Amino acid sequence: MGDSFIIGDLNSNCIWDQWDRWWNHSDVVKELSELGIESAYHYSTGEGQGKETKPTLYLQRKKEKPYHIDFIFAPLNKLETMNELRVGNFQDWIAISDHMPIYFEF
Numbered sequence: 786m787g788d789s790f791i792i793g794d795l796n797s798n799c800i801w802d803q804w805d806r807w808w809n810h811s812d813v814v815k816e817l818s819e820l821g822i823e824s825a826y827h828y829s830t831g832e833g834q835g836k837e838t839k840p841t842l843y844l845q846r847k848k849e850k851p852y853h854i855d856f857i858f859a860p861l862n863k864l865e866t867m868n869e870l871r872v873g874n875f876q877d878w879i880a881i882s883d884h885m886p887i888y889f890e891f
Contacts, residue, residue, distance in 0.1 A: 791822070791858040794842075794884060798854055799835040810834070817858055825857040825889050829870040839872040839885075846883045848875055857889050867891045 795810075802809040814824070814834055824834070832838060840851030857870075873885035 788860055788863065789822070790860075790863075791817070792856070794855050796854050798837075798852060800852075821861050822858050823861060823864060825859050825864055825867065825870050826853075826872070826887065828864045829867060840875075841872060841885050841887060843875060843879060843883050843885075846879055848879075855884055855887055857887055859889075859891075863891050 797810040797813070799810045799814070802811050811834065817823070826832075826837065826839075827834060830838070837853035840853055841855035842852045844850035844852060867889070869888065869890040871888045873887075875885070878885050
């Protein structure tokens with residue numbers, strides 16, 4: 786995979802994993818990890834998948850419907866040189882989009 790990044794709205798989170806469903810969010814995260822690619826947010830915060838404290842989406846622009854479905858997956862060698870990762874906040878971005886931007890600098 787080299788220096789490949791996977792960035793975007795994946796509409797996915799392990800909170801929706803189903804035990805009898807093949808190829809869920811956790812499966813994708815595991816496969817990427819085996820390739821040396823990790824979520825920049827989770828690497829930076831130490832939070833577990835599905836335990837995110839900073840939402841990237843407010844469904845229907847409602848503050849009471851927060852989800853983390855946008856990701857930056859990056860090679861570990863890039864994550865080790867990361868200077869900053871932050872997620873935009875509700876007040877600054879909700880008028881523009883239901884998705885919050887993720888800033889990543891390495």
